[in-house]
Amino acid sequence: MLRTRPIVILSKTPVPGTPHSARAFSSSAPRNKQRLVVLGSGWGGYQVLRGVDKKKWNVTAVSPTNAFNFTPLLASCAVGTLEFRCAVESVRRFSPQVTAYQAWCDKIDFKQKTLECMPATPPLEFEKRSAPRVTGSPTETSFPGTGTPFRLRYDKLVIAVGAYSQTFNVPGVKEHAHFLKDVKDARAIRTRILECFEQANQPTVSDIQRRNLLNFCVVGGGPTGVEFAAELHDLLHEEMERYYPSLARLAKITVYDVAPSILGSFDKSLGSYAERKFRRDGIAIKTRHHVERVEKAKMFVKEQGEVPFGLLVWSTGLAPNPLVQSISAMQKHEKTQSLLTDNQLNVLTADGQPDPDVWAIGDAAIIKDAVLPATAQVANQKAKYMVKKLNKIVKDKEHEAPFEFHNQGSLAYLGDWKAIYDASNAESGIRGKETGHLAWLLWRSAYFTMTLSVRNKILVPTYWFLNWIFGRDISRF
Secondary structure (H helix, E strand, O other): OOOOOOOOOOOOOOOOOOOOOOEEEOOOOOOOOEEEEEEOOOOOHHHHHHHOOOOOEEEEEEEOOOEEEOHHHHHHHHOOOOOHHHHEEEHHHHOOOEEEEEEEEEEEEOOOOEEEEEEOOOOOOOOOOOOOOOOOOOOOOOOOOOOOOEEEEOOEEEEOOOEEEOOOOOOOHHHHOEOOOOHHHHHHHHHHHHHHHHHHOOOOOOHHHHHHHOEEEEEOOOHHHHHHHHHHHHHHHHHHHHHOHHHHOOOEEEEEEOOOOOOOOOOHHHHHHHHHHHHHOOOEEEEOOOEEEEEOOEEEEOOOEEEEOOEEEEOOOEEEOHHHHHOOOEOEOOOOOOEEEOOOOEEEEOOOOEEEEEEEOHHHEEEOOOOOOOOHHHHHHHHHHHHHHHHHHOOOOOOOOOOOOOOOOEEEEEEOOEEEEEEOOOOOOOOEEEEEHHHHHHHHHHHHHHOOOHHHHHHHHHHHHHHHHHOOOOOOO
16 A cells, blocks of 8 residues: 655745845735734734734734733732633634734834744754843743744734833842733742742741741832732732731731822822722832842842842833834834824834834834823723724725724722722713722723633633632642
């Protein structure tokens, strides 16, 4: 009996100026389909992938991770209130309608309409060198690249690469602090919290060392830092008091911020309510404090001196993505260095003209004449606008309506089943301000409805219920 082997034909499409070692990949989709490339899988990119007409577009996604992180639930995941799967959605759920590459985009050639990408996966056996680790990224992947770049062509491009955590060039932050930008960060924080308690529980440790190990510091008084401090307080005063009664009394949470008050984006009365509640709960708030440098297990604060810690969570704003930093052909915001766009989200070239084939959304971009906050809500609404626009473009229909942001209010969890809700400037939904248990119900219902997949709409309330009945799991593995 004869055995036949399939014949595989590999083709290379030359790209002007491409190094011989680089390859240009083309999709096997029909040539009458326009090639839409989406960079990033965050609040902007994932929503575009989810809603764009994949039957009419030849869609390619490029992201260093293969999942969307539901960031509002990361603080809950970091302390075990929710499991990590509750806060992620797989980009692969759209396969095979979307070609997805887990890779970094390092360079964009806007004239040739090509992207230079680097795989963000472990090196293969035949690859003799690995790419240099990306600097300036506290949320880098375990594998910065294989060293074998490839190139992609695009007809239309959506830049939604997001931003990195801002460190303000404080020495030692990247090496010794934890960030809370994705599920990997939440997992590392959860492991470190349990590690601190197990280390403090050893019989050879002094009381002073125990206090230092159980000193949990949060730098940044925005919603992310405040919600993590609140979730950590719940963990300490529920599970840890039960399983580590002598150690829980030594634990301390401190929130640092350079601003005069925490939650500056909220109404002042709500910020004051949050501060009063935190102080009643024993959470120290140190505003107008400046961190000068961070070393292993200690940081140096200008107004306080040396501060030992067991865990330091850094949440102080956003820094531009290295890809955005590398772009010189487009206009950028003077302060944030984000890409500037017009009111239809097209990026603006150096001469101020919009590029008709390139759009930028999310934390990577700012509308020139309408600066909006870098929040998930803004990114999500920009993505929905882009979906409508792209679905009309592919049908040769005009979509000239400008993007309009509709404020739906802000929420922040404060612990003990209490929250704050600021909708004083909201354009839809419940207007006004709420605090306490009612705001907590709004907080939970909002995040439940915002979860994207049916699976997570089941998982999230299930874990909330299970942890309410049985408590959080404090196993370390």
